[in-house]
Amino acid sequence: MSLISISQVHVGLELPAQEFVFTRADLIRYAGASGDFNIIHWNERVAKEVGLPTVIAHGMLTMGTAIRVVTDWLGDPGKVIEYSARFTRPIPVPDTDEGSTIKVSAKITELLENNQAVISVSAIHNEVTVLAKTTATVQLAP
Protein backbone atom coordinates (compact mmCIF):
# COMPACT_ATOMS: atom_id res chain seq x y z
CA MET A 1 0.00 0.00 0.00
CA SER A 2 1.21 3.50 -0.66
CA LEU A 3 1.70 6.03 2.07
CA ILE A 4 -1.14 8.44 2.84
CA SER A 5 -0.58 11.85 1.26
CA ILE A 6 -0.73 15.11 3.19
CA SER A 7 -3.37 16.20 0.64
CA GLN A 8 -5.70 13.42 1.85
CA VAL A 9 -5.83 14.64 5.46
CA HIS A 10 -6.95 17.71 7.38
CA VAL A 11 -6.91 19.01 10.94
CA GLY A 12 -9.73 17.32 12.83
CA LEU A 13 -9.60 14.11 10.79
CA GLU A 14 -10.38 11.20 13.08
CA LEU A 15 -8.50 7.94 12.60
CA PRO A 16 -10.40 4.65 12.98
CA ALA A 17 -10.72 4.00 16.74
CA GLN A 18 -9.89 0.57 18.19
CA GLU A 19 -10.42 -1.34 21.40
CA PHE A 20 -7.70 -3.47 22.94
CA VAL A 21 -7.93 -6.02 25.74
CA PHE A 22 -5.20 -6.72 28.29
CA THR A 23 -5.31 -9.98 30.22
CA ARG A 24 -2.83 -11.31 32.76
CA ALA A 25 -1.27 -13.37 29.97
CA ASP A 26 -0.70 -10.19 27.95
CA LEU A 27 1.10 -8.56 30.90
CA ILE A 28 3.37 -11.54 31.34
CA ARG A 29 4.08 -11.72 27.62
CA TYR A 30 4.95 -7.99 27.58
CA ALA A 31 7.14 -8.36 30.67
CA GLY A 32 9.16 -11.06 28.93
CA ALA A 33 9.40 -9.25 25.60
CA SER A 34 10.31 -5.86 27.08
CA GLY A 35 12.46 -7.03 29.98
CA ASP A 36 10.32 -5.02 32.43
CA PHE A 37 9.78 -7.48 35.27
CA ASN A 38 8.57 -4.92 37.81
CA ILE A 39 6.67 -7.07 40.28
CA ILE A 40 3.54 -4.86 40.37
CA HIS A 41 2.78 -6.06 36.82
CA TRP A 42 2.52 -9.77 37.69
CA ASN A 43 2.28 -10.37 41.45
CA GLU A 44 -1.14 -9.59 42.93
CA ARG A 45 0.01 -10.02 46.53
CA VAL A 46 2.75 -7.39 46.17
CA ALA A 47 0.55 -5.08 44.10
CA LYS A 48 -2.02 -5.04 46.90
CA GLU A 49 0.67 -4.52 49.52
CA VAL A 50 1.71 -1.29 47.78
CA GLY A 51 -1.88 -0.08 47.66
CA LEU A 52 -2.97 -1.07 44.17
CA PRO A 53 -6.31 -2.83 43.62
CA THR A 54 -4.56 -5.63 41.74
CA VAL A 55 -1.70 -5.95 39.25
CA ILE A 56 -1.53 -3.12 36.72
CA ALA A 57 -0.59 -2.99 33.05
CA HIS A 58 2.84 -1.65 32.12
CA GLY A 59 2.50 1.98 31.01
CA MET A 60 4.68 1.05 28.07
CA LEU A 61 2.31 -1.77 27.12
CA THR A 62 -0.49 0.79 26.96
CA MET A 63 1.65 3.30 25.05
CA GLY A 64 2.98 0.66 22.67
CA THR A 65 -0.51 -0.66 22.00
CA ALA A 66 -2.17 2.75 21.57
CA ILE A 67 0.13 3.73 18.69
CA ARG A 68 -1.42 0.92 16.66
CA VAL A 69 -4.35 3.22 15.94
CA VAL A 70 -1.85 5.48 14.16
CA THR A 71 0.35 2.84 12.53
CA ASP A 72 -2.55 0.67 11.32
CA TRP A 73 -4.01 3.74 9.63
CA LEU A 74 -0.65 4.88 8.27
CA GLY A 75 0.38 1.45 6.98
CA ASP A 76 4.07 2.13 7.71
CA PRO A 77 5.21 2.28 11.36
CA GLY A 78 8.61 3.55 10.26
CA LYS A 79 7.00 6.90 9.49
CA VAL A 80 6.32 7.67 13.16
CA ILE A 81 9.03 10.21 13.85
CA GLU A 82 8.02 11.27 17.33
CA TYR A 83 5.77 9.70 19.95
CA SER A 84 5.19 10.87 23.51
CA ALA A 85 2.79 10.09 26.35
CA ARG A 86 2.09 10.93 29.97
CA PHE A 87 0.96 8.07 32.20
CA THR A 88 -1.91 9.44 34.26
CA ARG A 89 -3.78 6.45 35.71
CA PRO A 90 -2.86 2.79 36.08
CA ILE A 91 -4.93 0.11 34.36
CA PRO A 92 -5.78 -2.66 36.84
CA VAL A 93 -5.90 -6.07 35.17
CA PRO A 94 -7.96 -8.56 37.18
CA ASP A 95 -7.48 -12.33 36.99
CA THR A 96 -10.42 -12.84 34.62
CA ASP A 97 -10.84 -14.14 31.09
CA GLU A 98 -12.25 -10.75 30.06
CA GLY A 99 -9.24 -8.74 31.26
CA SER A 100 -9.32 -4.94 30.93
CA THR A 101 -10.31 -3.00 27.84
CA ILE A 102 -8.86 0.26 26.57
CA LYS A 103 -10.51 2.39 23.92
CA VAL A 104 -8.06 4.28 21.75
CA SER A 105 -8.98 7.11 19.42
CA ALA A 106 -6.85 9.58 17.52
CA LYS A 107 -7.21 12.68 15.43
CA ILE A 108 -5.02 15.02 13.48
CA THR A 109 -4.43 18.25 15.38
CA GLU A 110 -1.82 20.03 13.29
CA LEU A 111 -0.18 19.91 9.88
CA LEU A 112 3.50 20.81 9.77
CA GLU A 113 5.96 21.66 7.03
CA ASN A 114 7.65 18.81 5.19
CA ASN A 115 4.36 16.86 4.94
CA GLN A 116 4.25 15.97 8.61
CA ALA A 117 1.13 15.67 10.73
CA VAL A 118 0.66 15.78 14.50
CA ILE A 119 -1.86 13.28 15.82
CA SER A 120 -3.40 13.44 19.28
CA VAL A 121 -4.08 10.00 20.79
CA SER A 122 -6.59 9.28 23.54
CA ALA A 123 -6.66 6.09 25.61
CA ILE A 124 -9.60 5.46 27.94
CA HIS A 125 -10.17 2.66 30.43
CA ASN A 126 -13.41 2.57 32.42
CA GLU A 127 -14.13 6.14 31.29
CA VAL A 128 -10.85 7.34 32.75
CA THR A 129 -8.01 8.75 30.67
CA VAL A 130 -4.98 6.52 31.14
CA LEU A 131 -2.64 8.32 28.73
CA ALA A 132 -2.61 12.12 28.58
CA LYS A 133 -0.76 14.55 26.32
CA THR A 134 -0.19 11.67 23.96
CA THR A 135 0.88 12.76 20.52
CA ALA A 136 2.52 11.20 17.51
CA THR A 137 4.18 13.09 14.67
CA VAL A 138 4.12 11.20 11.41
CA GLN A 139 5.70 11.65 8.01
CA LEU A 140 3.17 11.58 5.17
CA ALA A 141 3.70 11.54 1.42
CA PRO A 142 3.63 14.87 -0.50
Next chain:
Amino acid sequence: MAINQEFIGRTYPPTEVYSVGREKIREFANALGERASCYFDVESARALGYPDLVAPPTFAITFTMQAAGQVIHDPELGLDYTRVVHGEQRFVQQRPIFAGDEITSTVSVDSIRSAAGNDMITVKAQVHATDGELVSTVYTLLVSRGVGEAS
Protein backbone atom coordinates in the same frame (compact mmCIF):
# COMPACT_ATOMS: atom_id res chain seq x y z
CA MET B 1 14.90 13.04 50.36
CA ALA B 2 15.63 15.51 47.61
CA ILE B 3 17.63 14.27 44.69
CA ASN B 4 20.94 15.83 43.83
CA GLN B 5 20.43 18.81 41.46
CA GLU B 6 24.09 18.73 40.51
CA PHE B 7 23.34 15.69 38.38
CA ILE B 8 21.70 17.77 35.64
CA GLY B 9 23.77 17.31 32.51
CA ARG B 10 25.73 14.35 33.84
CA THR B 11 26.46 11.83 31.09
CA TYR B 12 27.22 8.17 31.63
CA PRO B 13 29.45 5.94 29.49
CA PRO B 14 27.83 4.31 26.44
CA THR B 15 26.35 0.88 26.94
CA GLU B 16 27.73 -2.27 25.41
CA VAL B 17 26.60 -2.90 21.85
CA TYR B 18 23.02 -4.18 21.55
CA SER B 19 22.30 -6.33 18.49
CA VAL B 20 18.75 -5.89 17.23
CA GLY B 21 17.52 -9.32 16.21
CA ARG B 22 14.61 -10.35 14.01
CA GLU B 23 13.21 -12.67 16.65
CA LYS B 24 13.32 -9.93 19.31
CA ILE B 25 11.38 -7.59 17.02
CA ARG B 26 8.85 -10.35 16.33
CA GLU B 27 8.56 -11.18 20.03
CA PHE B 28 8.08 -7.51 21.01
CA ALA B 29 5.54 -6.87 18.23
CA ASN B 30 3.68 -10.02 19.21
CA ALA B 31 3.56 -8.85 22.84
CA LEU B 32 1.82 -5.68 21.63
CA GLY B 33 -0.72 -7.76 19.72
CA GLU B 34 0.64 -6.40 16.44
CA ARG B 35 -0.35 -7.93 13.13
CA ALA B 36 1.44 -5.55 10.72
CA SER B 37 3.50 -7.73 8.41
CA CYS B 38 6.58 -5.45 8.34
CA TYR B 39 7.34 -6.54 11.93
CA PHE B 40 7.32 -10.21 11.02
CA ASP B 41 8.05 -10.70 7.35
CA VAL B 42 11.31 -9.43 5.84
CA GLU B 43 9.89 -9.13 2.31
CA SER B 44 7.02 -6.96 3.62
CA ALA B 45 9.53 -4.68 5.34
CA ARG B 46 11.63 -4.47 2.17
CA ALA B 47 8.51 -3.60 0.19
CA LEU B 48 8.25 -0.48 2.37
CA GLY B 49 11.84 0.36 1.45
CA TYR B 50 13.54 -0.89 4.61
CA PRO B 51 16.63 -3.10 4.80
CA ASP B 52 15.08 -5.62 7.22
CA LEU B 53 12.27 -5.99 9.78
CA VAL B 54 11.15 -2.66 11.27
CA ALA B 55 10.94 -2.35 15.05
CA PRO B 56 7.72 -0.93 16.58
CA PRO B 57 7.92 2.77 17.56
CA THR B 58 8.39 1.96 21.27
CA PHE B 59 10.91 -0.86 20.78
CA ALA B 60 13.87 1.21 22.05
CA ILE B 61 12.47 1.00 25.59
CA THR B 62 13.68 -2.60 25.75
CA PHE B 63 17.28 -1.39 25.98
CA THR B 64 17.04 2.29 27.01
CA MET B 65 15.27 1.51 30.29
CA GLN B 66 18.09 -0.83 31.19
CA ALA B 67 20.61 1.83 30.21
CA ALA B 68 18.75 4.36 32.39
CA GLY B 69 19.39 2.02 35.31
CA GLN B 70 22.89 3.52 35.45
CA VAL B 71 21.27 6.78 36.55
CA ILE B 72 18.41 5.38 38.59
CA HIS B 73 20.64 3.19 40.70
CA ASP B 74 23.52 5.68 41.03
CA PRO B 75 23.85 5.96 44.83
CA GLU B 76 25.11 9.55 44.60
CA LEU B 77 21.87 10.67 42.94
CA GLY B 78 19.77 9.76 45.99
CA LEU B 79 16.73 8.49 44.12
CA ASP B 80 14.57 6.13 46.20
CA TYR B 81 13.72 3.56 43.56
CA THR B 82 10.94 2.01 45.63
CA ARG B 83 9.02 5.30 45.28
CA VAL B 84 9.62 5.77 41.56
CA VAL B 85 6.87 5.61 38.94
CA HIS B 86 7.11 6.10 35.19
CA GLY B 87 5.60 9.52 34.49
CA GLU B 88 6.19 10.30 30.83
CA GLN B 89 7.86 8.81 27.82
CA ARG B 90 8.98 10.30 24.51
CA PHE B 91 10.65 8.84 21.46
CA VAL B 92 12.22 10.98 18.74
CA GLN B 93 13.27 8.85 15.79
CA GLN B 94 15.82 9.98 13.22
CA ARG B 95 15.02 6.74 11.47
CA PRO B 96 13.32 3.48 12.50
CA ILE B 97 15.30 0.73 14.21
CA PHE B 98 15.85 -2.29 11.98
CA ALA B 99 16.80 -5.89 12.55
CA GLY B 100 20.54 -6.13 12.11
CA ASP B 101 21.25 -2.76 13.76
CA GLU B 102 24.15 -2.71 16.19
CA ILE B 103 23.53 0.11 18.63
CA THR B 104 24.68 1.72 21.84
CA SER B 105 22.78 3.98 24.24
CA THR B 106 24.35 6.93 25.99
CA VAL B 107 22.28 8.17 28.92
CA SER B 108 22.40 11.55 30.58
CA VAL B 109 20.35 13.47 33.11
CA ASP B 110 18.28 15.91 31.05
CA SER B 111 16.41 17.67 33.85
CA ILE B 112 15.56 17.46 37.54
CA ARG B 113 12.71 19.38 39.08
CA SER B 114 10.39 19.24 42.05
CA ALA B 115 6.65 19.85 42.16
CA ALA B 116 3.95 19.07 44.71
CA GLY B 117 6.46 17.28 46.94
CA ASN B 118 7.60 14.95 44.16
CA ASP B 119 11.00 14.84 42.51
CA MET B 120 11.00 14.44 38.75
CA ILE B 121 14.01 13.39 36.74
CA THR B 122 14.19 13.11 32.97
CA VAL B 123 16.73 10.65 31.67
CA LYS B 124 17.75 11.08 28.03
CA ALA B 125 19.13 8.16 26.07
CA GLN B 126 20.80 8.82 22.73
CA VAL B 127 20.75 5.72 20.61
CA HIS B 128 23.55 5.51 18.07
CA ALA B 129 24.43 2.93 15.46
CA THR B 130 27.99 1.69 15.81
CA ASP B 131 29.00 3.81 12.79
CA GLY B 132 28.05 6.88 14.84
CA GLU B 133 24.68 7.63 13.20
CA LEU B 134 22.09 8.98 15.67
CA VAL B 135 19.07 6.66 15.38
CA SER B 136 16.79 7.97 18.10
CA THR B 137 16.60 9.97 21.29
CA VAL B 138 14.49 8.56 24.10
CA TYR B 139 13.31 10.64 27.06
CA THR B 140 12.03 8.91 30.22
CA LEU B 141 10.49 10.99 33.02
CA LEU B 142 10.58 9.24 36.37
CA VAL B 143 8.62 10.58 39.34
CA SER B 144 9.80 9.88 42.86
CA ARG B 145 6.76 10.32 45.03
CA GLY B 146 7.40 12.46 48.10
CA VAL B 147 7.21 10.81 51.50
CA GLY B 148 3.81 11.40 53.07
CA GLU B 149 2.17 12.03 49.74
CA ALA B 150 -0.95 9.94 49.23
CA SER B 151 -0.51 7.82 46.13
